[in-house]
Amino acid sequence: MATKDPVNLELERERTVQVLCAHYAQDHLTTQELEARFEEVYRAPSREALQGLLTGLPALPATATPAAFPMYAVAPAGSAPREKRLLALMAEVNREGAWVVPTQIVVRAIMGSVRLDLREVQLPEGGVDIDATAVMGEVRIILPPGVRADVDGLAIMGEFTDKTRGVPADGSPPMVRVQGTAVMGGVRVEMRLPREGALEAWKRRLLGR
Numbered sequence: 701m702a703t704k705d706p707v708n709l710e711l712e713r714e715r716t717v718q719v720l721c722a723h724y725a726q727d728h729l730t731t732q733e734l735e736a737r738f739e740e741v742y743r744a745p746s747r748e749a750l751q752g753l754l755t756g757l758p759a760l761p762a763t764a765t766p767a768a769f770p771m772y773a774v775a776p777a778g779s780a781p782r783e784k785r786l787l788a789l790m791a792e793v794n795r796e797g798a799w800v801v802p803t804q805i806v807v808r809a810i811m812g813s814v815r816l817d818l819r820e821v822q823l824p825e826g827g828v829d830i831d832a833t834a835v836m837g838e839v840r841i842i843l844p845p846g847v848r849a850d851v852d853g854l855a856i857m858g859e860f861t862d863k864t865r866g867v868p869a870d871g872s873p874p875m876v877r878v879q880g881t882a883v884m885g886g887v888r889v890e891m892r893l894p895r896e897g898a899l900e901a902w903k904r905r906l907l908g909r
Contacts, residue, residue, distance in 0.1 A: 709747065710845045714893045716741050716750045723757050772844045774874060775800050775822035788812030788837065796820070805830045809837035809885065818876070819844040819892065827875035834858065834885035841878060841889045848875045851889050858882035863890040 717738065724734045737753050744750045781802040786793050788809045796817035803824045807814050816830070819842060832839045832853070843849060843864060853860035860882045878889050 710891070710893065712747050712750050713741055713744070714845065716744075716753060717893075719754060719760070722760055726758075726760065728757055772847050772873060773822045774825050777825055780822075780824035786814050786816065788814045798822075801828050803828055807832040807839050807841075807880075809834045809839045811836045813838040813840070815840045815842070817842045818847075823847065823874040823876070825874060827877060830876065830878045830880075832878060832880035832887045834880075834882045834887050836883070837885045839880075839882075839885075839887045841876075841887075843876055843889065843891045845891055845893060847873050847891075849878070849889060849891070850875060851878045853878070853880050853882065853887055855882045855887075857884045859886040859888070861886070861888045861890075863888065 720729065720734060720737050720741070723729050724731075729737070740753055741750065744753065780800055783804045783806065784802045785806045786795060786808070789812055790810070791812045792815075793809075793812070794815045794817075796815070796819075798820045800822045801818060801824060803826065805816070805828060807816060807830060814832075814837075816839070827848075830841060832841065849862070849864040851860075851862035851864065860880070862878075878887075880887055
């Protein structure tokens with residue numbers, strides 16, 4: 701039976717992309733074949749359809765096999781700092797790459813923008829609380845597939861949007877709790893695959909629905 705869990709299906713899409721890239725690196729696929737299969741990855745409605753895209757390809761060497769999921773890392777107990785503050789006042793602040801996330805993050809965007817990308821970070825075992833406020837500005841929080849998200853905010857002539865697709869059906873990954881206020885601005889929480897840009901994420905969601 702085809703999988704109905706959208707989060708797990710996104711994980712399988714990324715896993716399939718990684719495997720196809722590994723086959724391309726081993727000269728099992730041409731550039732044109734790789735691009736064609738990528739298109740089918742984004743259109744595939746189920747895990748079974750994704751597995752079919754790998755049918756007929758030779759076995760990969762053990763050293764070329766992509767690492768298994770999940771696509772998030774958990775920091776060792778006690779290693780996460782307590783708090784971090786990000787302020788964009790008529791400016792732009794970006795935080796991305798590999799770093800240990802504190803248990804609490806306070807984000808303020810006042811006539812500016814803050815982009816908080818958590819796809820390559822180490823998350824605290826107990827999760828992280830994000831207090832996000834946008835006043836005539838924007839806060840964008842990007843999460844990796846597989847984490848749990850709890851988003852609760854207030855919008856006043858603005859937008860507070862949760863595009864994470866909810867909580868995985870099983871497992872106990874860290875929880876990212878986002879709350880705050882958007883006043884004539886926007887707070888957006890979304891889930892993207894590793895290294896995926898905004899355009900690719902939009903295209904994947906469009907083709908996957």
